[in-house]
Amino acid sequence: MQQISKILESLKQESNFRELFVQIHNGKHIYKNNKKLLNLASNNYLCANDFVDEFLDSKLFSDNLHFSSSSSRSLSGSFSVFFEFEEYLSEVFNKESLLFNSGYHANVGIVSALASLDNVLFVVDKSIHASVIDGLKGFKKTNFKRYLHNDMESLEIILQDSSKYEAVFVVSEGLFSMEGDFAKLQELVSLKKKYKNMYLYIDEAHSIGIVGRSGLGLSHYYELLDEIDILILTFGKAISSFGACVLCHGEFRDYFINKARSLIYSTALPPLSVAMSYFVFKKLESMQDRREHLSDISKYLKDSLKQLPYEIMGDYNIISIVLKENKKAVHFQKMLEERGYYLPAIKEPTIPKNKALLRISLCSNFGYEELSLFVRDIIEIDNEYLS
Incomplete structure (x- = not known):
């Protein structure tokens, strides 16, 4: 249908076109096109599938x-x-x-x-x-x-x-x-x-x-x-x-x-x-150690991301970097993927127009070292984008 074709083309032009792909999960990693990526988009907060x-x-x-x-x-x-x-x-x-x-x-x-x-x-x-x-x-x-x-x-x-x-x-x-x-x-x-x-x-x-x-x-x-x-x-x-x-x-x-x-x-x-x-x-009551670790790494990551020149949102384990522009958010997504991170850009209609963001979803099996490397990489991506 012509109407559908126009809508899809418009979504592509606005960097707002969604696609599905095969995902292979392995713990805190996800494989996309055979590339191993740290999964920063999972809501499996307590890793209770253990x-x-x-x-x-x-x-x-x-x-x-x-x-x-x-x-x-x-x-x-x-x-x-x-x-x-x-x-x-x-x-x-x-x-x-x-x-x-x-x-x-x-x-x-x-x-x-x-x-x-x-x-x-x-x-x-x-x-x-x-x-x-x-x-x-x-x-x-x-x-x-x-x-x-x-x-x-x-x-x-x-x-x-x-x-x-x-x-x-x-x-x-x-x-x-x-x-x-x-x-x-x-x-x-x-x-x-x-x-x-x-x-x-x-x-x-x-x-x-x-x-x-x-x-x-x-x-x-x-x-x-x-x-x-x-x-x-x-x-x-x-x-x-x-x-x-x-x-x-x-x-x-x-x-x-x-x-x-x-x-x-x-x-x-x-x-x-x-x-x-x-x-x-x-079993929830017995998982307090996981909740405490999740709280600790969430605070660590949010404090570390404050080096970026963007609004950083989140009180706990959902931390969002507000980039505002779809094109910019998609660029960050692609650059992060090249460096080994899976972090899809969030765009409308999930959030209001002109408020595109990267939503980081932390789980209790993450460690400080890999989060420190993530902060280093995203700061480098931002510097490259601004230069």
Whole structure:
């Protein structure tokens, strides 16, 4: 089609064309065209896949050796391990739990179900996950507004004019996936106490596993779980598995079972994946040494990158170098690849136009020496670019 051809050509001209390639993974390295690269783009934050052999020797594995559920949960795909894991999560977080196929499925299904209600308002952080926005876009009648990223004054201006709504759902991430900063959770809770029709929806996709001594996320760390109405956890990052869950009040859970289309009309997760997530969750508390090392190397890298003449974002293990221009970000990506690093440029629509960046995602198996070499190399690339 001529329209499609024009769109693709425009993306190429704007240095914003995406392609897929075969990836071979080996620990913290990735092979691209047979070239070994340090993988700085993985969300496998705790390297929990180290426990696969232990999992394979466990009763959880032997009892759940099913590679497909072969049906949605509302039909014949609701295996016992789903309920066992949900019960475990409910006990840990003191909320009702419901599994979804991914964080995307969870947010799209839950947000669109809530957005179909009358007289509700969604107020979302400008840097919220795309899946939340996609859930809202499905309903043109939905009232939703965005507040400036992590800006509580901007949020409260909207809340001051929201008394006409039965419910106002304020949506934030726990650890933001691009900026790498933490939500101002205590301030959000203070606003909730002030505005009685406000419900707090927190997506902890990137903070579960790596935050707090037990690894149970930001809400648990601040002891604010009782104030969070809807809590999203995902298993494809620090948990090294697949899937997601929502933790919420029982009435919400029943509503999502009946109205979240991404749950109702999807083949349920493979029981084997659910069992692996369950297995890793039970080991989180014992992984504190990995969390401490991750924290230490994250601080080291961010401090070291301050030598660059760019904005460096990130409070923890997601550290972004803001280069602004697509062409420049792609150039850095290619030069880093030549030197042995895999670090794809992040461009629109993932982030706003003219804010292209390099997003460094640190995992607990990285060492100081290789990060020091990375800093040296990227500084040299920048000097060459400017000369």
